[in-house]
Amino acid sequence: MTDDLTLTANGRTLSGWEDISVRLLAEGFPPSFDINLSSRDPATGASEIVRPGDACQVALGGDTVITGYIDRVAVSVGPEAHVIRVQGRGKTQDLVDCAAEWPGGQISGANALEIATKLASAYGVNVVMAAGADPGPQVPQFLLTYGETGADIIQRVCRAAGLLAYEDGKGRLVLGRVGASTAASGIVYGGNAEAATVQLSMDQRYSEYVCALLSQDLLLDIGGAGFFFDTETDSGVPRHRRMYLVMEQVATDPQAFTISKARWERSRRQGRGTTVSATVDSWRDKAGALWMPNTLAPVALPGLPDGSSPLCISEVSFRRGEDGTHADLLLLPPTAFTPEPLVLQPVNLSDIAPSP
Numbered sequence: 001m002t003d004d005l006t007l008t009a010n011g012r013t014l015s016g017w018e019d020i021s022v023r024l025l026a027e028g029f030p031p032s033f034d035i036n037l038s039s040r041d042p043a044t045g046a047s048e049i050v051r052p053g054d055a056c057q058v059a060l061g062g063d064t065v066i067t068g069y070i071d072r073v074a075v076s077v078g079p080e081a082h083v084i085r086v087q088g089r090g091k092t093q094d095l096v097d098c099a100a101e102w103p104g105g106q107i108s109g110a111n112a113l114e115i116a117t118k119l120a121s122a123y124g125v126n127v128v129m130a131a132g133a134d135p136g137p138q139v140p141q142f143l144l145t146y147g148e149t150g151a152d153i154i155q156r157v158c159r160a161a162g163l164l165a166y167e168d169g170k171g172r173l174v175l176g177r178v179g180a181s182t183a184a185s186g187i188v189y190g191g192n193a194e195a196a197t198v199q200l201s202m203d204q205r206y207s208e209y210v211c212a213l214l215s216q217d218l219l220l221d222i223g224g225a226g227f228f229f230d231t232e233t234d235s236g237v238p239r240h241r242r243m244y245l246v247m248e249q250v251a252t253d254p255q256a257f258t259i260s261k262a263r264w265e266r267s268r269r270q271g272r273g274t275t276v277s278a279t280v281d282s283w284r285d286k287a288g289a290l291w292m293p294n295t296l297a298p299v300a301l302p303g304l305p306d307g308s309s310p311l312c313i314s315e316v317s318f319r320r321g322e323d324g325t326h327a328d329l330l331l332l333p334p335t336a337f338t339p340e341p342l343v344l345q346p347v348n349l350s351d352i353a354p355s356p
Contacts, residue, residue, distance in 0.1 A: 035085070092173055119153060186310065
């Protein structure tokens with residue numbers, strides 16, 4: 001089969017897997033796989049070749065989609081079949097599972113790319129920027145919190161820099177903007193879409209987002225107003241619904257941070273108000289490229305409002321079983337991925353000398 005799944009481990013490549021599930025993400029990491037095959041002879045098969053902890057690669061056709069490690073191998077025997085199940089995840093699993101490490105527990109004068117690179121290096125993970133992305137501003141000093149994982153910290157610094165963090169097929173951690181690539185074709189009712197659900201929601205959206213800065217800086221030592229309010233509106237909400245937000249962090253520019261926080265809340269909730277779940281009949285678009293996370297794709301489905309397309313692929317699951325070959329896609333508007341503004345180094349008012 002052109003798009004057979006192959007698992008490579010210990011210098012051996014295994015194919016002929018019967019039940020296949022491969023999951024790739026745009027929001028978060030690592031990717032994962034869950035595959036199995038059966039044979040009549042319990043003395044032979046993949047269980048003699050692969051072991052938990054082995055480094056491996058998973059490919060669909062000629063495209064490597066996961067480079068990582070085997071987590072679990074299960075062997076089941078019965079009257080007529082011998083089933084071998086193999087589960088694993090990409091290399092960034094160690095950043096999710098394990099503690100963050102860096103000598104001294106402090107990183108100074110580094111941007112999101114540099115911080116992620118330092119933390120990922122402890123676990124042999126390379127970090128790259130997606131095309132057109134910027135690593136963001138320098139963080140004067142970043143202190144690691146005891147017990148935090150590398151993924152916790154990397155996701156936080158990436159949000160502050162307006163970046164998504166996800167893993168590519170080579171096992172690298174990728175930092176990129178929303179919609180890093182565009183598919184050659186999309187999801188079309190009456191075409192490649194076998195089943196689809198368009199969900200429009202209003203329960204988590206508000207007509208007004210009033211973001212309040214109730215600063216402790218009453219003497220205006222850091223140059224911001226002691227009290228400041230910003231209101232952002234969502235014209236798509238048909239009735240009066242107001243949300244109040246209170247800033248819990250003190251930024252160097254408190255007013256600008258308050259405005260950005262209100263705009264993020266509105267944009268993200270607008271985006272999350274439209275979700276599309278679709279099952280398509282192929283793992284690839286019309287140009288032969290695999291459906292991949294953080295890819296923009298045109299969508300033409302009943303129930304989707306005009307102007308909503310293209311949407312960004314948040315998650316894709318490639319699967320094959322008794323019902324055939326399918327790809328399950330979760331798509332959302334690009335605004336749904338707007339990273340949350342964060343203050344990585346909150347201003348400590350006690351460190352500010354009083355004005356003469």
